[in-house]
Amino acid sequence: MALDPEDLNAVFSSMAEGLVVIDNQQRVEALNQAGGVFLRIAPKQAMGMLIGDLLKLYHIEHNEQILWPVERLMKLDITRIHIWDHIYCENKIGKLFPITMMATPLLTAHAVSGAVILFRDATDEARADQAKSDFVAVASHQLQTPLTAIKLFAEMLDQDANELSEGQRREYLQLLRSSTxxxxxxxxxxxxxSRLEAGAFRIQPEPTDLVVFIKGILKELGSLAKERSCILTFSEPSESLGALLIDTALLSQVLFNLVENAMRYSTKNTRHVTIKLEKKTARGEYAIHIEDNGIGISSGDRKRIFTKFFRADSARKIKSNGSGLGLYVVKMIVEAWGGTISFTSQTGVGTVFSVTIPAGGMEPRKGIKQLIQT
Incomplete structure (x- = not known):
């Protein structure tokens, strides 16, 4: 069907992307509503402006303004869409934001009479790219330390093999194993x-007695607790909870991480960690609390405690080589099964982490991967 001018204007105004039409003199002939919102200017006010004044483009890396390639723009192949990205635009209130821009010549009566420019805010893509870059940079740094240690101990075993005693060889092999x-x-x-962020992992719940399950976790952690002079206590509910649909692999990962952290981050001679299971009455959900008498989390670190690669200053003083991924992974797992994680903490007194499980248990989810037990 043919669209009349009124319909075309409706399409023009309904677009989510910014759209600008310019003439051969580089002046704005039309700006849609979305473009006006992005640039903080009324479309009528933009009429007749030079495109370089309306869309001020910058190379953010070089901190320099981009001159509009108007002559080249008019000579572009009309059969192709030409894309510019990794550029920034300055709106009318002076704010820079990343955009992706597409342009093509405007052909009327078999002649180029201007150009059509389509652009959109690329802030989300820029943040994702930055997050990937940060992830690679931090991961490379984290891997460098154990790899350097492995190389060093391997060289010592190779070069000084005849001069090392049996005890020294065992020590270096143990250090090599620890680094690996x-x-x-x-x-x-x-x-x-990667699997959590992609949502590509499975949740496979099965009927589970939470009391028996948690007792099994604490039994597995018994030797580590003894090694760290830690007293592990389980406070179980007075009433029977029955079986609950639980993905035991995921819950194991969460509890191992939280309980190990509770045992690790303490400077006291005798460490106490209490795991408490209760059924909350408000929404019928289940809650598991892990309470310690450790170093606590400072007020300045609390907002970032679940951030990827973040480690609190107090934690780094006790254990310098952590990855800063544990609590980030725990939070993503808990939220994936429909639960919540929160904490209260007092510096020098201790911390309580609380994890909830929905009243009906965990919902199954299909996926191509299982999480790796760490």
């Missing part, structure tokens, strides 16, 4: 982050 295990743990954590 640390690197494997870090790689597995990064793989889990």
């Amino acid at each position: 295990e640390r690197m494997i743990k870090l790689v597995n954590e990064m793989l889990n982050v």
Whole structure:
């Protein structure tokens, strides 16, 4: 069907992307509503402006303004869409924001009479690109330490083999093994982050007695608790909870991480960690609390505690080589099964992390991957 001018104007105004039409003199002939919102200018006010004054473009890396390639724009192949990205635009209130821009010559009566420019805010893409760059940079830095240690101990075993005592060889081999295990743990954590962020992992709940399950977790952690002079206590509910649909692999990962952290980050001679299970009455959900008498989390670190690669200053003083991925992964797992995670903390007194599970248990979810136990 043919569209009349009124219909075309409706289409023009309804577009989510900014659209500008310019003439051969580089002056604006039309600007749609979305473009006006992006640029903080009324479309009528933009009429007749030079395109370089309306759309001020910048190379952010070089901190320099881009001159509009008007002559080249008019000579572009009309059968192709020409795209500019990794550029920034300055709106009328002086704010720079990343845009992706597409342009093509405007052909009327078999002659180029101007150009049509389509643009959109690319802030989300820019943030995603920056997050990927940060992830690679931090991951490379984290991997460098264990890899350097592996190389060093391997060279010592190779070059000084005849001069080393049996005890020294055992020591270097143990250090080599520890560095290798640390690197494997870090790689597995990064793989889990990738799977969690992509939403590509499975949730496979099965009927589980939470009391029996948590007792099993604490039994597995018994030797580590003894090694760290930690007293583990389980406070179970007075009433029977029955079976609940739980993905035991995911819950294990969450509890191991939280309980190990609780045991690790303490400077006291005798460490106490209490796991409490309760059924909340408000919404019928289940809550697991992990309470310690450790170093606590400072007020300045609390807002960032679940951020990827973040480690609190107090934690770094006790254990310098953590990845900063543990709590980030825990939060994503808990939220994926429909639960919540929160904490209260007092510096020098201790911290309580609380994890909830929906009243009906975890919902199954299809996926191509399982998370790796770390």
